[in-house]
Amino acid sequence: MKPIKQLLHFVYHQAMSCIFPVAIFGTLALSGIVEVPFMYRYDAILLILLGVQVLMYLSGLETRDEIKVICVFHVIGLLLELYKVRMGSWSYPEPGFTKLLGVPLYSGFMYASVASFMCQVWRRLRMDMTGWPGLPAAGLLGGAIYLNFFAHHFIPDFRWWLTALVLIVFWRTWIIYRVLTVTYRMPLTLAFLIVGFFIWLAENIATFFNAWKYPDQHLEWKLVSVSKISSWFLLVIISVIIVAQLKHVKAGRKTAR
Template sequence: MKPVIQLLHFGYQQAMSCIFPAAIFLTLAVSGVVQLPFIHRYDLILVVLLLVQYGMYRSGLETRDEIKVICVFHIIGLALEIYKVKMGSWSYPEPALSKVFGVPLYSGFMYASVASYMCQVWRRLKMDMTGWPGLLAAGLLGGAIYLNFFTHHFIPDFRWWLALLVLIVFWRTWIIYRVRGKVYRMPLTLAFFLVGFFIWLAENIATFFNAWKYPDQYEAWHPVSVSKISSWFLLVIISVIIVAQLKHVKAGRMAEGTKFEVVKDPAEEGAGNS
């Protein structure tokens, strides 16, 4: 019975960490059915998501520093969206006053929701890491991953080489998390894949509700290619690096600005493998 309780508690914390992503999908779904005559759909989505973020901050669900991380990732995501739309990778066909270079401003929140989830789950499960490769190695790899999203339109796509580098750089890195006082651990690369997979599922939901459209979805909706999981896998790494560094600094566990350490070895705390 105890494992079931642990699983339920873990699921509850995961669900609470997904409040902002869930708000995005609910807004997309409802706005696709209920049309308001005095405001464009994309503009309405932006207003709703701004109100949700404000409400989460005022209620204490998100801290000021976490809001800062979300804003940073919103800018990173919006810049990528503007470039990808310009290159014809996908489009936002509906009109809106809040469009910038053909991209509605709410689109950045879809990337920011990943950072929101990371911040929430880190705090709720009292997460930490062992074997962190250091800010320099992680930062350079994260920068290369982000740059590849832009450059692969002109030069060969290096995503699979970058994925291999991820396995090499993070092969010793484990996530430590706690559920009702019991300590568990998971390889960080596995966590990257799992989050990337669920974002891919979310992407299918978003395109179904016309949040955006890929060129092959103009005539009729069909599932997003499974190959997109690799893109989200790599994008998750960028968010983890940003969030992890924030949490590292705030926890005051900086060791020459590069290394993660935990107070106790997970085995000594009765860690379970997940």
């Protein structure tokens, strides 16, 4: 019975950590089937997601610090969206009043949902890390990964070199998480890959319901290229670096007190 109890505890907290991502993709799916009255779909999605965030904060499901992290990721994601749409990587074909240079403002929440999951699961499973490479190495690598998302349109794509660097920089880093009274651990790079794979699955759902379209999906929907998993793998690394560093800073402040 104990393994079953642990599994149920783990699944429950994973599910609770996914409330905001589920809200996003549920809204995308429902609004793709049911016509939203009196407003454009993209505008309705933004209002719904803002409402979800307010409710999560007021109910205590998210803390003030977690809201701050989500806002940071919203800005980071929106900047990337603005650039990628301009370069023709994908598009948002539907009209909306809350679109900036062809990008609906709700799109930043899709990146913020990754941060929301990270923050939630970190707190709920009392996570920690061993072998963290430190801010200089992790920060420089995260910055290089983010820059590559922009620069590969003009210079060679260094994602595979960066992936190799990730394996080198984080080869000693393990995630420690706790399920009830039992402590488990997992290589951080494996966690990157797992989360990246599930985001790729969610991306297929989102494009199926016309949240956005890749160039090869305009005539008919097609499965998103498996190569996108590597992109999400690298994006998750940026998320973990920022969240982990903020957690370390916060822990340091508590210790200082």
